[in-house]
Amino acid sequence: MARGVEAFMSRTHVGGTVFTGAEIEAIVQARYPGAQVHPSDLTGGGDHWHVVVVSDAFEGMRSFQRQRDLMPSFKEHLATGAIHALDLRCLTPQELTDAHGGEAPAPFRPHGDGEGEHPGH
Amino acid sequence: MSLPMANGAPAAPQDVTVDAELKQRLDELVKNNDLVLFMKGTPEQPQCGFSARAAQVYQATGQPFQAINVLEQGDNPMAFIRSVGVWADWPTLPQCWVKGELIGGSDVALELYESGELFEMLGVERPAAE
Numbered sequence: 001m002a003r004g005v006e007a008f009m010s011r012t013h014v015g016g017t018v019f020t021g022a023e024i025e026a027i028v029q030a031r032y033p034g035a036q037v038h039p040s041d042l043t044g045g046g047d048h049w050h051v052v053v054v055s056d057a058f059e060g061m062r063s064f065q066r067q068r069d070l071m072p073s074f075k076e077h078l079a080t081g082a083i084h085a086l087d088l089r090c091l092t093p094q095e096l097t098d099a100h101g102g103e104a105p106a107p108f109r110p111h112g113d114g115e116g117e118h119p120g121h
Numbered sequence: 122m123s124l125p126m127a128n129g130a131p132a133a134p135q136d137v138t139v140d141a142e143l144k145q146r147l148d149e150l151v152k153n154n155d156l157v158l159f160m161k162g163t164p165e166q167p168q169c170g171f172s173a174r175a176a177q178v179y180q181a182t183g184q185p186f187q188a189i190n191v192l193e194q195g196d197n198p199m200a201f202i203r204s205v206g207v208w209a210d211w212p213t214l215p216q217c218w219v220k221g222e223l224i225g226g227s228d229v230a231l232e233l234y235e236s237g238e239l240f241e242m243l244g245v246e247r248p249a250a251e
Contacts (some may be wrong), residue, residue, distance in 0.1 A: 063232060064225035071212065078212045079203075086213060087171070087228065108228070109170070 018046035019083060031073045032057050038104035048085040050107030058092045066090035139208045147208050155243055156186035157218040159205055164188050175215040175227035178234045183248035219243065 021039040035055035042048040162168030164176035194201040217230040233239040
Protein backbone atom coordinates (compact mmCIF):
# COMPACT_ATOMS: atom_id res chain seq x y z
CA MET A 1 0.00 0.00 0.00
CA ALA A 2 1.35 3.43 -0.92
CA ARG A 3 2.49 5.63 1.96
CA GLY A 4 0.07 8.37 0.99
CA VAL A 5 -2.91 6.03 1.35
CA GLU A 6 -1.77 4.86 4.78
CA ALA A 7 -1.51 8.43 5.93
CA PHE A 8 -5.05 9.08 4.68
CA MET A 9 -6.42 6.05 6.48
CA SER A 10 -4.66 6.96 9.69
CA ARG A 11 -6.77 10.11 9.85
CA THR A 12 -9.92 8.15 10.56
CA HIS A 13 -8.67 6.74 13.83
CA VAL A 14 -5.67 6.86 16.09
CA GLY A 15 -3.08 4.12 15.61
CA GLY A 16 -4.23 0.55 15.23
CA THR A 17 -5.17 -1.28 12.08
CA VAL A 18 -7.64 -0.36 9.42
CA PHE A 19 -10.45 -2.88 9.48
CA THR A 20 -10.70 -5.36 6.70
CA GLY A 21 -13.59 -7.65 5.90
CA ALA A 22 -11.55 -10.55 7.27
CA GLU A 23 -11.19 -8.81 10.62
CA ILE A 24 -14.90 -8.04 10.77
CA GLU A 25 -15.59 -11.68 9.98
CA ALA A 26 -13.25 -12.82 12.75
CA ILE A 27 -14.97 -10.60 15.30
CA VAL A 28 -18.38 -11.99 14.37
CA GLN A 29 -17.25 -15.59 14.30
CA ALA A 30 -15.71 -15.25 17.75
CA ARG A 31 -19.26 -14.58 18.93
CA TYR A 32 -21.05 -16.89 16.50
CA PRO A 33 -18.71 -19.70 15.48
CA GLY A 34 -19.57 -21.06 12.09
CA ALA A 35 -21.65 -18.04 11.03
CA GLN A 36 -21.49 -16.96 7.40
CA VAL A 37 -20.37 -13.35 7.40
CA HIS A 38 -20.73 -10.98 4.46
CA PRO A 39 -19.05 -7.66 5.27
CA SER A 40 -19.35 -4.68 2.93
CA ASP A 41 -17.04 -1.72 3.29
CA LEU A 42 -19.42 1.08 2.41
CA THR A 43 -16.85 3.77 1.74
CA GLY A 44 -13.62 1.88 1.10
CA GLY A 45 -12.09 3.51 4.16
CA GLY A 46 -12.51 0.54 6.51
CA ASP A 47 -14.72 2.42 8.95
CA HIS A 48 -18.29 2.16 7.57
CA TRP A 49 -19.54 -1.40 7.50
CA HIS A 50 -22.68 -3.24 6.48
CA VAL A 51 -22.41 -6.80 7.79
CA VAL A 52 -24.78 -9.64 6.98
CA VAL A 53 -24.46 -12.49 9.47
CA VAL A 54 -26.17 -15.79 8.79
CA SER A 55 -26.42 -18.25 11.65
CA ASP A 56 -28.79 -20.81 13.11
CA ALA A 57 -28.04 -19.23 16.48
CA PHE A 58 -30.45 -16.40 15.63
CA GLU A 59 -33.42 -18.75 15.52
CA GLY A 60 -36.14 -17.51 17.83
CA MET A 61 -34.45 -14.15 18.42
CA ARG A 62 -36.06 -10.90 17.32
CA SER A 63 -34.07 -8.67 14.98
CA PHE A 64 -32.96 -6.15 17.54
CA GLN A 65 -32.10 -8.84 20.07
CA ARG A 66 -29.74 -10.35 17.51
CA GLN A 67 -28.02 -7.00 17.07
CA ARG A 68 -27.94 -6.48 20.85
CA ASP A 69 -26.22 -9.82 21.16
CA LEU A 70 -23.57 -9.10 18.53
CA MET A 71 -22.94 -5.38 19.00
CA PRO A 72 -20.87 -5.68 22.23
CA SER A 73 -18.16 -7.35 20.14
CA PHE A 74 -17.79 -4.05 18.28
CA LYS A 75 -18.39 -1.61 21.11
CA GLU A 76 -14.72 -0.80 21.71
CA HIS A 77 -14.05 -0.16 18.03
CA LEU A 78 -17.05 2.16 17.86
CA ALA A 79 -15.90 3.98 20.98
CA THR A 80 -12.44 4.64 19.57
CA GLY A 81 -13.82 5.66 16.21
CA ALA A 82 -11.96 2.88 14.38
CA ILE A 83 -15.42 1.94 13.15
CA HIS A 84 -17.63 4.93 12.56
CA ALA A 85 -20.78 3.22 11.30
CA LEU A 86 -21.97 -0.35 11.64
CA ASP A 87 -25.14 -1.77 10.12
CA LEU A 88 -25.73 -5.34 11.25
CA ARG A 89 -28.14 -7.60 9.39
CA CYS A 90 -28.58 -10.86 11.30
CA LEU A 91 -30.46 -13.67 9.57
CA THR A 92 -31.10 -17.36 9.97
CA PRO A 93 -30.28 -19.50 6.92
CA GLN A 94 -34.01 -19.92 6.29
CA GLU A 95 -34.63 -16.19 6.35
CA LEU A 96 -31.82 -15.67 3.88
CA THR A 97 -33.39 -18.18 1.54
CA ASP A 98 -36.95 -16.90 2.02
CA ALA A 99 -36.29 -13.22 1.62
CA HIS A 100 -33.22 -13.04 -0.54
CA GLY A 101 -33.11 -16.25 -2.51
CA GLY A 102 -30.00 -17.30 -0.65
CA GLU A 103 -27.98 -14.24 -1.70
CA ALA A 104 -26.71 -11.83 0.95
CA PRO A 105 -28.95 -8.72 0.88
CA ALA A 106 -27.40 -5.69 -0.75
CA PRO A 107 -26.24 -3.10 1.77
CA PHE A 108 -28.32 -0.01 2.43
CA ARG A 109 -26.06 2.78 1.24
CA PRO A 110 -26.83 5.86 3.32
CA HIS A 111 -24.31 8.00 1.51
CA GLY A 112 -26.19 7.52 -1.68
CA ASP A 113 -25.40 5.88 -4.92
CA GLY A 114 -28.64 6.71 -6.64
CA GLU A 115 -30.61 3.86 -5.08
CA GLY A 116 -32.66 6.08 -2.82
CA GLU A 117 -33.51 5.50 0.79
CA HIS A 118 -34.95 2.03 0.59
CA PRO A 119 -32.86 -0.92 1.69
CA GLY A 120 -31.59 -3.29 -0.94
CA HIS A 121 -34.01 -6.09 -0.10
CA MET B 122 -14.33 11.04 17.04
CA SER B 123 -11.14 9.56 18.45
CA LEU B 124 -10.35 9.04 22.09
CA PRO B 125 -6.75 9.37 23.26
CA MET B 126 -4.97 6.05 23.27
CA ALA B 127 -2.21 5.36 25.80
CA ASN B 128 -0.03 2.38 24.93
CA GLY B 129 -2.64 1.33 22.38
CA ALA B 130 -5.35 1.03 25.02
CA PRO B 131 -8.42 3.09 24.16
CA ALA B 132 -10.53 4.76 26.82
CA ALA B 133 -13.02 2.06 27.71
CA PRO B 134 -16.72 2.77 27.14
CA GLN B 135 -17.48 1.80 30.73
CA ASP B 136 -15.42 4.76 31.96
CA VAL B 137 -18.11 7.05 30.62
CA THR B 138 -21.08 7.68 32.86
CA VAL B 139 -24.17 9.71 32.15
CA ASP B 140 -24.78 12.93 34.03
CA ALA B 141 -27.68 12.30 36.45
CA GLU B 142 -29.66 15.30 35.25
CA LEU B 143 -29.28 14.30 31.61
CA LYS B 144 -30.28 10.72 32.43
CA GLN B 145 -33.44 11.95 34.10
CA ARG B 146 -34.29 14.15 31.12
CA LEU B 147 -33.77 11.29 28.70
CA ASP B 148 -35.75 8.85 30.86
CA GLU B 149 -38.64 11.28 31.02
CA LEU B 150 -38.49 12.04 27.31
CA VAL B 151 -39.02 8.42 26.29
CA LYS B 152 -41.51 7.80 29.07
CA ASN B 153 -43.72 10.76 28.15
CA ASN B 154 -43.63 10.44 24.38
CA ASP B 155 -44.73 7.37 22.43
CA LEU B 156 -42.33 8.00 19.57
CA VAL B 157 -38.86 9.40 20.14
CA LEU B 158 -36.09 9.44 17.55
CA PHE B 159 -32.47 10.31 18.31
CA MET B 160 -31.01 11.24 14.94
CA LYS B 161 -28.32 13.20 13.17
CA GLY B 162 -29.94 16.30 11.79
CA THR B 163 -33.67 16.88 11.59
CA PRO B 164 -36.46 15.06 9.74
CA GLU B 165 -36.49 17.96 7.28
CA GLN B 166 -32.69 18.03 6.94
CA PRO B 167 -31.21 14.70 8.01
CA GLN B 168 -27.42 14.55 8.16
CA CYS B 169 -27.14 10.80 7.68
CA GLY B 170 -28.92 8.29 5.48
CA PHE B 171 -29.78 5.98 8.35
CA SER B 172 -31.28 8.87 10.30
CA ALA B 173 -33.19 9.94 7.18
CA ARG B 174 -34.68 6.48 6.85
CA ALA B 175 -35.74 6.40 10.50
CA ALA B 176 -37.34 9.84 10.23
CA GLN B 177 -39.23 8.73 7.12
CA VAL B 178 -40.62 5.73 8.97
CA TYR B 179 -41.69 7.87 11.91
CA GLN B 180 -43.32 10.39 9.59
CA ALA B 181 -45.13 7.61 7.75
CA THR B 182 -46.85 6.48 10.95
CA GLY B 183 -48.95 9.62 10.84
CA GLN B 184 -48.33 10.00 14.58
CA PRO B 185 -46.59 12.87 16.35
CA PHE B 186 -43.00 12.12 17.32
CA GLN B 187 -40.09 13.79 19.08
CA ALA B 188 -36.96 14.07 16.94
CA ILE B 189 -33.80 14.85 18.89
CA ASN B 190 -31.01 16.21 16.71
CA VAL B 191 -27.93 14.88 18.51
CA LEU B 192 -25.76 17.36 16.62
CA GLU B 193 -27.51 20.35 18.16
CA GLN B 194 -27.59 19.48 21.87
CA GLY B 195 -25.22 21.96 23.45
CA ASP B 196 -21.70 22.74 22.32
CA ASN B 197 -20.28 19.23 22.49
CA PRO B 198 -22.19 16.91 20.15
CA MET B 199 -19.70 14.06 20.55
CA ALA B 200 -20.15 14.10 24.33
CA PHE B 201 -23.93 14.09 23.95
CA ILE B 202 -23.82 11.26 21.42
CA ARG B 203 -21.59 9.27 23.73
CA SER B 204 -23.92 9.94 26.69
CA VAL B 205 -26.97 8.83 24.72
CA GLY B 206 -25.09 5.67 23.75
CA VAL B 207 -24.19 4.90 27.36
CA TRP B 208 -27.68 5.75 28.63
CA ALA B 209 -29.35 3.45 26.10
CA ASP B 210 -26.54 0.88 26.20
CA TRP B 211 -26.59 1.07 22.40
CA PRO B 212 -23.72 2.68 20.53
CA THR B 213 -25.15 3.60 17.16
CA LEU B 214 -27.54 6.19 15.77
CA PRO B 215 -30.32 6.62 14.99
CA GLN B 216 -32.05 5.31 18.09
CA CYS B 217 -35.74 4.55 17.63
CA TRP B 218 -37.82 4.55 20.79
CA VAL B 219 -41.42 3.35 20.90
CA LYS B 220 -43.49 3.51 24.10
CA GLY B 221 -40.42 3.86 26.24
CA GLU B 222 -38.54 1.00 24.62
CA LEU B 223 -35.53 1.13 22.33
CA ILE B 224 -36.64 -0.94 19.38
CA GLY B 225 -33.41 -0.53 17.43
CA GLY B 226 -32.13 1.50 14.51
CA SER B 227 -33.67 2.48 11.21
CA ASP B 228 -33.65 -1.03 9.76
CA VAL B 229 -35.68 -2.45 12.65
CA ALA B 230 -38.03 0.56 12.58
CA LEU B 231 -38.66 -0.05 8.89
CA GLU B 232 -39.19 -3.76 9.50
CA LEU B 233 -41.74 -3.11 12.23
CA TYR B 234 -43.46 -0.49 10.08
CA GLU B 235 -43.77 -2.83 7.13
CA SER B 236 -44.98 -5.75 9.23
CA GLY B 237 -47.52 -3.58 11.02
CA GLU B 238 -46.06 -4.36 14.42
CA LEU B 239 -45.13 -0.73 14.92
CA PHE B 240 -48.81 0.21 14.74
CA GLU B 241 -49.74 -2.56 17.14
CA MET B 242 -47.17 -1.25 19.61
CA LEU B 243 -48.61 2.24 19.28
CA GLY B 244 -52.19 1.03 19.44
CA VAL B 245 -53.14 2.95 16.32
CA GLU B 246 -54.22 2.16 12.80
CA ARG B 247 -51.91 2.40 9.84
CA PRO B 248 -52.89 5.55 7.89
CA ALA B 249 -55.00 4.82 4.82
CA ALA B 250 -53.02 4.78 1.58
CA GLU B 251 -53.48 7.95 -0.43
